[in-house]
Amino acid sequence: MNKRFCLTMMWVGLLMCICAVGGMAPTAVAEEFPTKPVTLIIPVGAGGSHDLTARAVTSVAINYLGQPIIVQLKPGGGGAIGSELVAKAAPDGYTLLFGGMGWSSTLPAVEGRSKGPDDLIAVCRINYSPTIIVARSEMPFKTLKEMLQYAKANPEKLIYANTGPWGQADLPWKMIVKQTGISAKNVPYDGGGPALLAVLGGHADMTGGLISALLPHIKSGKLRALAVLDDKREKELPDVPTAKEEGVNVANLMWRSVLAPKGTPRPVIDKLALAFKKMTEDKSVVSMIDKLGDEIQYMGPDEFGKFWREEFESQKELGKALKK
Amino acid sequence: MGFFENLAGGFAVALSASNLFYCAIGAFLGTAIGVLPGLGPPATIALLLPVTFKMEPVSAVIMLAGIFYGAMYGGSTTSILLNIPGEAASVITCLDGYKMARKGRAGAALGISAIGSFIAGTLAVLGVSVMAPTLASFALKFGPPEYFCLVFLGLMMAIYLSEESVLKGLMMGALGLLLGTVGLDPVDGTPRFTLGISRLTDGVDFVVMVMGLFGLAEILCNLEAPENREIFKTALKGLLPNREDWRQCWASVLRGSFLGFFIGVLPGGGAIISSFAAYAVEKRLSKHPERFGKGAIEGVAAPEAANNAASTSSFIPLMTLGIPGNASIAMIFVALMIHGIRPGPLLLQEHPNLFWGVIASMYIGNALLLGLNLPLINFWVRLLKVPYRYLAVVVVVVCVIGAYSVNNSAWDVGMMVFFGVMGYLLRKFAFPLSPFILAMILGPMLERTLQQSLIASGGNFMTFLDRPISAVLLLAAGFLMLTPLAKQILEKRRLLQGG
Amino acid sequence: MRKPGEIVVGLCFLVIGICFTAGAVKLQIGVPTEPQPGFFPFVDGVILIALSSLFLFRAWGGRAGDSHAFGRIKGPAAVVLALVLYVATLERLGYVITTGLLSAVVLKVMETRPRVLVLVSLSLTVISYLVFDRLLGVTLPPGILTAFL
Structure with missing residues (x-):
């Protein structure tokens, strides 16, 4: 009994020590933003280009923001779940969304889901990459034009793997189909990884994706790049024409940006935008983004906000036309 | 260069002082987070990711991989001691592991899971180093119909191995699939069955559900009568598995490793399906299947071996195809990409040191983990000598904190209580819980692959039978379903003839 | 039957x-x-x-299989009731107060002597708060004790 009592007292003493130390920890409420870590929500799965870019950029956050940025993955519904979460979060700058064209423009414009420029405001754009259309190298066509001929000769035979409804692969494919009048099966996969796996395994014939994921397979000869959906050719694929060169007027620039809940005070937005600008100029970040095969294309809050709004409105029109 | 030269080169990389250090750190951290419920390996790897940006790529992967397979070792501890699975792959360990602990055999259960994991891990690493490219092409053979049939087979296994009636298992499976559809539709994102409650669009969190169904429900059951509360007072028989235990389960460990290794190669639900599959196989092969669910040591050894082998072989799709198979591996993928290394078909040629260094570090990591976990068993077992009332109140508080920390909201604590009451009532009416949990986890995958198969085949259901792998998987599922039925019919006939 | x-x-x-x-x-x-x-x-x-x-x-037809008999459900019922109240008041009153009371109820149901009951629930609450909130970075709600914690 005596021994037990001693033990208990020891515990109590230990507790008091911990309490004392804990009490000294800085808990004061400061006026200055940010006083605690900022959460950046990525509404899509791990390992994608958004995830990689966000992690590269935020890795140096503490040097320029004074607080770390915690990257949190909230995938689901093609980005809708994470976007809705951020739109509902307190507009204090502590919860941000890593925006992408798919869930921040297309989904709200076409389907009325997820959250667009009506519910979120722009902090800044980091960069963008174009969609690249690829096919299995066993397919009997080598260019976009030949693919279109093949699809016309064999209606409903081609299987196209998209990376989620209205995503980086789905939207441009729907545009190509609409413009050229071909017919093919369009199968939904939950992200770029599974769609790529399906094409490599021969369960689908074509997919669209970003260069960082596709390049190793294009180099190894398993996949053949048919077209780049940009206004200019891709630096690392100088031989692959743009869709416009091949006579199909489709471009799809997947941008990556930082967005905040609507109502976030302007000084906080400015502070964040400045910190992100400095982060994207950090040498280590620049070299990491370079290794991903991308470059920094920073755009400030006002300029990007305008670009985003225009894209959103034009996709709204497009959605109405495509759904017919 | 031959295989042994490659591997020797790998060991030279992995045995350097700094890499050995990172390997130890990863293994230790992994064990720690595996034991603490609520903190999963993906979250921990994500937290540590920025640290790795400044490290050598080999060291980074060695450390992160250590966390991942270390958590697999640690995850079974809470399953056995407190009936709370730390992660999805150790749900099945609760069935027999916790029963063993109640019989005073926690030491043997923990010992067999540590040693079994070590054997499985070592075999799997050997397998990876010999046949990684072959296995990658095996994984590529799995399209939507194959995945659908595999998930379906996994569900049928969970139902088959539920100790109670097959009908009850089927009902729980169907209920799990239905509750799994709550949230956003996986194909086009329409909100379903959310009753307008925004919290429900995210679906139900795994941690919240499992803490309620297993942890809290167990406490509620034991609160009923005073005699239930002294369960752990029985003398502890032996700290490690004895010779008799080994005789019973060495083959289970080998079978579990084998199954886990092959199923783990498939991206998606590999580890969890393999643990269920290993358990079902053991129950099917056992001469005394009635012992399962009541503390059979094979029921701990096989799934633990399987989930460890699976966690090792899940590196194959990443290293050979550049496709991460689960959330933790995806984080390791990110770490590689940040260093400018693109995992994919060219990795083995472009960065042989990295590939073989990581493989060699896994051999070493497994040995380290065994050395770390065996002495800990003594400590865990002593923990069970604490009077049950104190243990119970600690479990309640841990469940509450774990549920709260998922989204920092009392809503999740409420859901946990809901599942706790549900688990308590279902247990009273002898409804099995594991088919329900597996169905809820795999339901979205089942639905997605079903829709993909149907769209790609033009709505033709025969696509599942036309393809050899999926047909075999479906047949296996049918066989599993029919054996208990056939047994019942035979028994009835015998009774009729006898009477 | x-x-x-x-x-x-x-x-x-x-x-x-x-x-x-x-x-x-x-x-x-x-x-x-x-x-x-x-x-x-x-x-x-x-x-x-x-x-x-x-x-x-x-x-x-009485052939649905075996279910276990309910024992004395007073204990589980009391704990469930305590948990429901806990969920309702957690964010308003804060972690420390509500958890202290919850663990006291659980221990009471388990027929613990009053002195031990107070000591254990108090120390469990404080230790768990320190370990999870301060050490592991889980933000637990401070509630009406905000000023002190």
């Missing part, structure tokens, strides 16, 4: 199945070539309805 409890459980399953099936119909089922969001829940709901009808049929 027919057990009323089993019939109630079977009815619960049946009602859940019917609710989900009805909801699935509202969501649009679609056709196999172009499945709509309600397709999978519809198929699954119908299966659950069929299974629970079979279960009810067997329970009616």
Whole structure:
């Protein structure tokens, strides 16, 4: 009994020590933003280009923001779940969304889901990459034009793997189909990884994706790049024409940006935008983004906000036309 | 260069002082987070990711991989001691592991899971180093119909191995699939069955559900009568598995490793399906299947071996195809990409040191983990000598904190209580819980692959039978379903003839 | 032997199945070539309805299998009630107060002596708060004690 009592007292003493130390920890409420870590929500799965870019950029956050940025993955519904979460979060700058064209423009414009420029405001754009259309190298066509001929000769035979409804692969494919009048099966996969796996395994014939994921397979000869959906050719694929060169007027620039809940005070937005600008100029970040095969294309809050709004409105029109 | 030269080169990389250090750190951290419920390996790897940006790529992967397979070792501890699975792959360990602990055999259960994991891990690493490219092409053979049939087979296994009636298992499976559809539709994102409650669009969190169904429900059951509360007072028989235990389960460990290794190669639900599959196989092969669910040591050894082998072989799709198979591996993928290394078909040629260094570090990591976990068993077992009332109140508080920390909201604590009451009532009416949990986890995958198969085949259901792998998987599922039925019919006939 | 409890459980399953099936119909089922969001829940709901009808049929005949008898449910009921109150007040009163009371209830149900009860619930609350909130970075709600914590 005596021994037990001693033990208990020891515990109590230990507790008091911990309490004392804990009490000294800085808990004061400061006026200055940010006083605690900022959460950046990525509404899509791990390992994608958004995830990689966000992690590269935020890795140096503490040097320029004074607080770390915690990257949190909230995938689901093609980005809708994470976007809705951020739109509902307190507009204090502590919860941000890593925006992408798919869930921040297309989904709200076409389907009325997820959250667009009506519910979120722009902090800044980091960069963008174009969609690249690829096919299995066993397919009997080598260019976009030949693919279109093949699809016309064999209606409903081609299987196209998209990376989620209205995503980086789905939207441009729907545009190509609409413009050229071909017919093919369009199968939904939950992200770029599974769609790529399906094409490599021969369960689908074509997919669209970003260069960082596709390049190793294009180099190894398993996949053949048919077209780049940009206004200019891709630096690392100088031989692959743009869709416009091949006579199909489709471009799809997947941008990556930082967005905040609507109502976030302007000084906080400015502070964040400045910190992100400095982060994207950090040498280590620049070299990491370079290794991903991308470059920094920073755009400030006002300029990007305008670009985003225009894209959103034009996709709204497009959605109405495509759904017919 | 031959295989042994490659591997020797790998060991030279992995045995350097700094890499050995990172390997130890990863293994230790992994064990720690595996034991603490609520903190999963993906979250921990994500937290540590920025640290790795400044490290050598080999060291980074060695450390992160250590966390991942270390958590697999640690995850079974809470399953056995407190009936709370730390992660999805150790749900099945609760069935027999916790029963063993109640019989005073926690030491043997923990010992067999540590040693079994070590054997499985070592075999799997050997397998990876010999046949990684072959296995990658095996994984590529799995399209939507194959995945659908595999998930379906996994569900049928969970139902088959539920100790109670097959009908009850089927009902729980169907209920799990239905509750799994709550949230956003996986194909086009329409909100379903959310009753307008925004919290429900995210679906139900795994941690919240499992803490309620297993942890809290167990406490509620034991609160009923005073005699239930002294369960752990029985003398502890032996700290490690004895010779008799080994005789019973060495083959289970080998079978579990084998199954886990092959199923783990498939991206998606590999580890969890393999643990269920290993358990079902053991129950099917056992001469005394009635012992399962009541503390059979094979029921701990096989799934633990399987989930460890699976966690090792899940590196194959990443290293050979550049496709991460689960959330933790995806984080390791990110770490590689940040260093400018693109995992994919060219990795083995472009960065042989990295590939073989990581493989060699896994051999070493497994040995380290065994050395770390065996002495800990003594400590865990002593923990069970604490009077049950104190243990119970600690479990309640841990469940509450774990549920709260998922989204920092009392809503999740409420859901946990809901599942706790549900688990308590279902247990009273002898409804099995594991088919329900597996169905809820795999339901979205089942639905997605079903829709993909149907769209790609033009709505033709025969696509599942036309393809050899999926047909075999479906047949296996049918066989599993029919054996208990056939047994019942035979028994009835015998009774009729006898009477 | 027919057990009323089993019939109630079977009815619960049946009602859940019917609710989900009805909801699935509202969501649009679609056709196999172009499945709509309600397709999978519809198929699954119908299966659950069929299974629970079979279960009810067997329970009616007293052949639904074995269920365990309820013991004294006073203990579990008290703890569940305490947990419900806990959820309702957690964010307002804060972690420390509510958890202290919750663990006291659990210990009370387990027939712990008052002195030990106070000591254990107090130390458990404080230790868990320090370990999780301060050490592991889980933010637990401070509630009305905000000023002190």
